[in-house]
Amino acid sequence: MKNTQMENTRIKIKDITDLDSLSSEYDISKEELIAFHNQHCALHEIIPGNLPKYLKYIYIPADKKSKRKEKSLFTPQIILPGTPEKSTYGVVMTTALPETRIHYLVDIQRKQGMALSIVRKKIYVNDQEVELMLEKLMETASKALYPLEISLKKDGRAEGILNVNEIKNRWKEEYYPRIHQYYEGKVADETIGKLNRFYENMSGSTEVLHQNLFYAIYFMPLYTLYPDYQKEEMLNFYFPSLKEVISYTVVFSLQKTLTEYNKILIHIKGKQINTPIAADLKNGSLDLLYQLNEETKTISSVIGKLSAFHQNKEVGIAIEVYQQKSYI
Known part of the structure; x- marks a missing residue:
């Protein structure tokens, strides 16, 4: 039958x-x-x-x-969200040679207007808490930064640090005495001295964020007009293993239709810019896929990778950022 x-x-x-x-x-x-x-x-x-x-x-x-009806964007423009909202993101960064996997959670509180507050949680390396003395010292010292209050530009880039004095006082009164008392030895003293100078000289500039790949990824100029659903930019990323900033020429492509789960897609692809001296060498690449929430326009996820050629060797970083519904 x-x-x-x-x-x-x-x-x-x-x-x-x-x-x-x-x-x-x-x-x-x-x-x-x-x-x-x-x-x-x-x-x-x-x-x-x-x-x-x-x-x-x-x-x-x-x-x-x-036969699902595809939802289209009404205009090739994304506007920075200005309504309060709290999100938690899981961040995973993986490098090779040797393979290292770093992950942590970040709480981001969007405030009314063009500002937000950031709190980074404990860092794990290869699924383990940091164990080496110097790593523990650095992680403890970095806690003085949080909460970190940031003002934003209209396109989503970080504009300035709003609570510099609060961070300096937190370092001076809480973290510096604790670290200075707990860690001893020549290497520790030199590291603590550098950290102390860092906090003492800290200003409202967002330059302090440039060496953290997550901030470079999160504070991307996404919120702008996309003529013909595309735009070109030059982006800079700091590679810790190279201790250098690598520049890329990139194209932002805004997908005209929403995904099956009503996400806005922005695909960023580009090539490393070589200096005139190294013009004949290979180029690294950048490939990042952003998903934004349709209603709030906040970042839902980012996946992708960056690579750079240095002294004819390729160095790569894979990154995953996912908005969490609850702590994991």
Whole structure:
């Protein structure tokens, strides 16, 4: 006997809060959607009328997914979000030779207007807490920076540090005495001296952020007009293993349609700029894919990699940034 039951497919309903928007997107009435889902789902997945908060997936006719209405951006411009919002991001950076994986969590509190507050959590190296004396010293000293209050330019780049005096006092009154008392020896004394000069000379300039790849990735000039859905820029990134800043010519490409989960896509690709002396050498590359939340325009995720050629050897860094719903 021929099976007349319509083929179904299961879709994830992340970021979808009501059945009306879902039925509109897949060109099926709300009533048909509920009836079809309830016919194919498990007992605990039945939709009583409204979309249950615990439901992760919904069943729709297979042909409806292929005919899904693509949502388009109304204009080739992204505007910096100005409403308060708190997000936690998981950050993973991986380098080779030797392979090293660094990961940590970052809390970012967007405030009213063009400002935000940052708190970085504990750093893990190859899934372990830092163990070497110098690494522990540096991590403890870096805690004096947080919370870090940043003002923003309209395009999303960092403009200035707003709480410099607070950071200096935190270092002087809390972290410097603790570190100076706990760590001893010539190497420790030299390192503490450098850190003390760093904090004493700290100003409102965001130059202090340039050596942290996460900040270079997060404070990208995303929020601007994209003529013909593209724009060109020159970007600089600091490579810790080279102790040098590498420059790239890049193209930002804004996708005209939203993703299946209603994310805005911005793809950044580019090539390393070599000096005239090294013009005949190989070029490194940059490839980053950003997903922004449709409503808030905040960053949802970033994945990609950067590479640079130095003395004819390639050095690469892979980076992943994901917005978290809760601590992991």
